[in-house]
Amino acid sequence: MPNLREVEIKEFYILKGSNIVAFLKANPQLEKLTTNFMNYNEEILKIILSFKNLKYWNICYGSWEGIKAYNLPSNYSIKFLKLHASMPATLAFKFINACKALETLDLERHKLHEFNWSTFDRRIPILKICHNIFKSKNINRKAIKAIDDSRKFNAIHTEREYIVIEFIEKYGMNTLNNYKYIPSNTQSYIFKLIN
Template identity: 45%
Template sequence: MNTKQINKDKATSWGYIPNPDTIIEYLGRKELIELSKCCKFFRNQLKSRVFENLSLETWERNNKEVYYELKKVHRLEEALESLKTILGIKLKFVKIFTLHCQVNCGFAEIFVKLLPNVKTLNLISTVIGFDYWLGEGLLTIFKGIVRLEHLYLYNVDPEISHYSNESQILPKSIKSIKVGCSANSIEDDILTIYDTIDPSYINLHSLTIVTNRMLQNLSSGMPNLKEVKIKEGFTMDQSKLVAFLIANRQIKKLCIDQLRYNEEILNTVLSSKYLEYWDIYDWNWRDIDVNTIQSNYSIKYLIIDSAMPAPLALQLINACKFLEALELEINHETKDLDWSKLDRKINKLKLRYSRYTTNIIKEIDTLRLFNSICIESNVYTRDHVN
């Protein structure tokens, strides 16, 4: 009998080496860094992904005393010079950058020179309680980063006069603008950096709308606009919103936060032939009378994350004839939803956990109305009773 001997001295090797795209799909940034340290092949292949996303906050954490001293004397551009010393030509791989500090012109000029390939810029204020002015250098950054496509602003002071006298400061290359938490609603008499967005921004496909003036400016139509979030909806003029929705029937994803809905708005949304995703959040439905709800044949994903009365929620769910997924919070209103009156079977139900959720699971499961049910465990809930 022949017995194969194992050569213990022979170096082990992988029979199959995953390609970099597969590796990136399953590993996070920290794991990619560790992998690149031990394998030269992956080090070269993954370099662009490892350095793709940078934040000045990382440098701050590692150099706290130096950072706060530079911040005190308004010389944070020296922090950028440190990045240049540490990373050198690797800065060319940076596509996403996060700033959370005031930006003077000196800082902005160095930023643009060091990071010309940035496509996504996150501007985040760490000051809690009010919107934060990011500095006069912001205009220099917007003008200098010619490849900028995605912009995220969180608690940033939006008043345009604080930054520039120019009519438009956002670059025309921009494809998406997302606005995070705002400490206060924006008054109609204040001109913001967002109010200068108009149909000339032909690359824009995703946008957060925060003022009535934005609605009005875009009511002539934005053919490439596909995703919209209406923020601080309780300040929005209902007639302007309807005009905007009618002029932009091409929208596929719509998220509306704290809007004062009425029958006209609901039916305007439902009349869309292209809308696929609708997220509804409103805390006040008391004075809303809805007599007729029209059918929709395009919405596939519906989120009712609000205290919508159960009868209206049922009407709305049944109105979406091709609905594939329903996401719902079971609160003091929706807990009374009569599940037996659903018109059709829906593929997926996602429930946001609240104190009412467990009471209805058996009922839903018995009716066999969903192919799958997912319960999202969440400490925070918009249950207005609990």
């Protein structure tokens, strides 16, 4: 299907991995991909990372059992990567570093304290932190301090939700040394790197 550009794969653990592999191999022209409820394996991940036109990948919930991903290929086309917390932080770290042209990293429900931000390969323009991270208490002052100290993001965005507002009121906007709150008319809080 050479005209197919955008796909959402909902496996629900029914489709065999070989069917997904065949579909992906037949459609390397994909530009936007959402994968949901999949039994991931290294072959699937390597095929997707080898796509030359893929700009957006939303990796929703899935099973990551047994995946080590020692040799992920580099990808130079993915600009937006959204990761669900079902992906372990160690594997997420490998994915993030494999996406060499990444412009936006969107994390949903991850335990931010599990990331070693300072070991990222490069600076990423935007880190989006979903309000669900605040709801599930997967963020704390130590995690924020680690992100701040790493200076690996040009800007940090989060939604203007009540739970985020409570967090900011509790810890204060001035707890960041390397980022400054930028007033905005958007639906996001934006903190820009200043150092």
